[in-house]
Amino acid sequence: xxxxxxxxxxxxxxxxxxxxxxxxxxxxxxxxxxxxxxxxxxxxxxxxxxxxxxxxxxxxxxxxxxxxxxxxxxxxxxxxxxxxxxxxxxxxxxxxxxxxxxxxxxxxxxxxxxxxxxxxxxxxxxxxxxxxxxxxxxxxxxxxxxxxxxxxxxxxxxxxxxxxxxxxxxxxxxxxxxxxxxxxxxxxxxxxxxxxxxxxxxxxxxxxxxxxxxxxxxxxxxxxxxxxxxxxxxxxxxxxxxxxxxx
Amino acid sequence: xxxxxxxxxxxxxxxxxxxxxxxxxxxxxxxxxxxxxxxxxxxxxxxxxxxxxxxxxxxxxxxxxxxxxxxxxxxxxxxxxxxxxxxxxxxxxxxxxxxxxxxxxxxxxxxxxxxxxxxxxxxxxxxxxxxxxxxxxxxxxxxxxxxxxxxxxxxxxxxxxxxxxxxxxxxxxxxxxxxxxxxxxxxxxxxxxxxxxxxxxxxxxxxxxxxxxxxxxxxxxxxxxxxxxxxxxxxxxxxxxxxxxxxxxxxxxxxxxxxxxxxxxxxxxxx
Numbered sequence: 001x002x003x004x005x006x007x008x009x010x011x012x013x014x015x016x017x018x019x020x021x022x023x024x025x026x027x028x029x030x031x032x033x034x035x036x037x038x039x040x041x042x043x044x045x046x047x048x049x050x051x052x053x054x055x056x057x058x059x060x061x062x063x064x065x066x067x068x069x070x071x072x073x074x075x076x077x078x079x080x081x082x083x084x085x086x087x088x089x090x091x092x093x094x095x096x097x098x099x100x101x102x103x104x105x106x107x108x109x110x111x112x113x114x115x116x117x118x119x120x121x122x123x124x125x126x127x128x129x130x131x132x133x134x135x136x137x138x139x140x141x142x143x144x145x146x147x148x149x150x151x152x153x154x155x156x157x158x159x160x161x162x163x164x165x166x167x168x169x170x171x172x173x174x175x176x177x178x179x180x181x182x183x184x185x186x187x188x189x190x191x192x193x194x195x196x197x198x199x200x201x202x203x204x205x206x207x208x209x210x211x212x213x214x215x216x217x218x219x220x221x222x223x224x225x226x227x228x229x230x231x232x233x234x235x236x237x238x239x240x241x242x243x244x245x246x247x
Numbered sequence: 248x249x250x251x252x253x254x255x256x257x258x259x260x261x262x263x264x265x266x267x268x269x270x271x272x273x274x275x276x277x278x279x280x281x282x283x284x285x286x287x288x289x290x291x292x293x294x295x296x297x298x299x300x301x302x303x304x305x306x307x308x309x310x311x312x313x314x315x316x317x318x319x320x321x322x323x324x325x326x327x328x329x330x331x332x333x334x335x336x337x338x339x340x341x342x343x344x345x346x347x348x349x350x351x352x353x354x355x356x357x358x359x360x361x362x363x364x365x366x367x368x369x370x371x372x373x374x375x376x377x378x379x380x381x382x383x384x385x386x387x388x389x390x391x392x393x394x395x396x397x398x399x400x401x402x403x404x405x406x407x408x409x410x411x412x413x414x415x416x417x418x419x420x421x422x423x424x425x426x427x428x429x430x431x432x433x434x435x436x437x438x439x440x441x442x443x444x445x446x447x448x449x450x451x452x453x454x455x456x457x458x459x460x461x462x463x464x465x466x467x468x469x470x471x472x473x474x475x476x477x478x479x480x481x482x483x484x485x486x487x488x489x490x491x492x493x494x495x496x497x498x499x500x501x502x503x504x505x506x507x508x509x510x511x512x513x514x515x516x517x518x
Binding site for chain 1 (some may be wrong): 286287400427429430431433435436437451456458459460496497501502503507508509510513
């Protein structure tokens with residue numbers, strides 16, 4: 001289980017003459033089980049991505065702790081093979097000088113050096129709906145959807161317990177969004193992983209998430225089961241749903 | 248009354264020879280809203296930048312573009328500069344790149360408005376404050392003295408809309424103005440665009456891949472695929488009875504997400 005306990009995060013400095021400190025996250029508490037998809041919904045600037053960076057260990061919280069199965073993720077050994085991430089900008093997520101094969105190999109070389117990697121890459125590409133011939137292609141030869149599939153293949157390569165999906169479908173075309181959501185659903189069942197799905201698109205969140213956290217100004221407004229979404233309590237969550245332009 | 252007409256527009260890359268927009272024609276009536284939908288790379292944005300003559304130099308264009316029966320394709324860059332802003336106005340997807348990061352918002356607004364009107368600094372400030380307040384921007388005077396990076400994407404979008412309110416353009420082109428925004432900001436931007444249409448009779452070209460918003464705002468829809476127009480009709484017909492396979496595909500995929508959401512909400516009041 002991924003557990004976030006009383007996490008605070010601020011940026012800026014607290015000087016003698018000037019106080020530039022800006023609080024981004026306040027007292028965040030959340031839990032996500034293996035096999036569960038937890039949505040984090042909020043507007044831009046609400047602190048969703050900051051929370052994401054804390055979850056994958058690239059930044060540390062000012063206070064509080066983040067644990068997977070009772071072990072702090074800030075010990076690199078505990079983080080190993082436990083959490084990986086897929087980001088919004090698939091173009092900058094893959095080194096342009098790396099072929100698809102090299103991109104997927106990068107984490108594997110660190111974590112799974114003894115396995116038959118060539119066969120594993122073929123399997124991973126097939127898992128994400130790409131033909132093994134893609135292994136020699138470079139990022140500029142891929143469409144947005146294909147590049148994001150490569151990022152997903154790289155994320156599942158180490159068979160992590162949790163994947164952080166930070167606006168992972170927002171830059172994709174609508175038709176591709178649905179394909180990627182279906183792929184993520186299928187992979188979750190196959191690998192028994194937990195997802196933290198950060199998004200501003202409630203409709204996409206409702207499609208894939210079991211629970212949603214409504215986030216505003218760095219604070220959790222409400223946590224609600226997806227099938228109980230019409231019964232949100234907080235004013236902000238009600239406004240989010242009310243202002244949604246459905247099709 | 249016909250306000251904009253694009254005839255046989257072709258755009259291609261001179262380095263690769265790749266055709267980006269192929270033989271595209273459409274008309275826009277006064278006060279109407281035409282939505283251009285399609286996936287990335289379909290040529291939506293290039294078509295609109297071709298109307299503004301703002302494509303990069305490596306892209307060449309042929310075809311005729313008439314604004315109130317005046318051929319824009321025949322105008323020099325200097326003459327075209329007078330058309331942009333007052334007659335043809337474009338709201339860009341990313342507010343952060345639409346404004347110069349090195350100067351405060353007020354400088355932008357002044358530069359644009361002084362190109363088209365003989366207004367003094369105070370007059371410009373007054374008109375802009377009024378317009379910014381009407382698009383729900385609080386502390387407008389303070390906002391004008393901020394740099395783009397100090398404001399959110401939604402705020403910058405609304406400043407671009409406020410400038411449009413002051414300029415009262417004949418044609419307003421909105422290139423994915425809601426894509427980068429959250430639900431609440433999206434709703435507000437769409438409301439403001441509808442307000443512009445009602446109050447100023449401006450014609451709007453609305454580029455988007457969000458079919459929910461297109462259905463709400465547009466009178467007509469033009470569907471583009473690989474640089475070509477595959478279908479064009481009024482909004483109701485496109486959504487109820489799409490003819491082209493690609494249009495059906497686009498509508499069905501979005502409907503899958505929407506229908507699921509409606510099920511979740513159990514057709515409650517919010518839908």
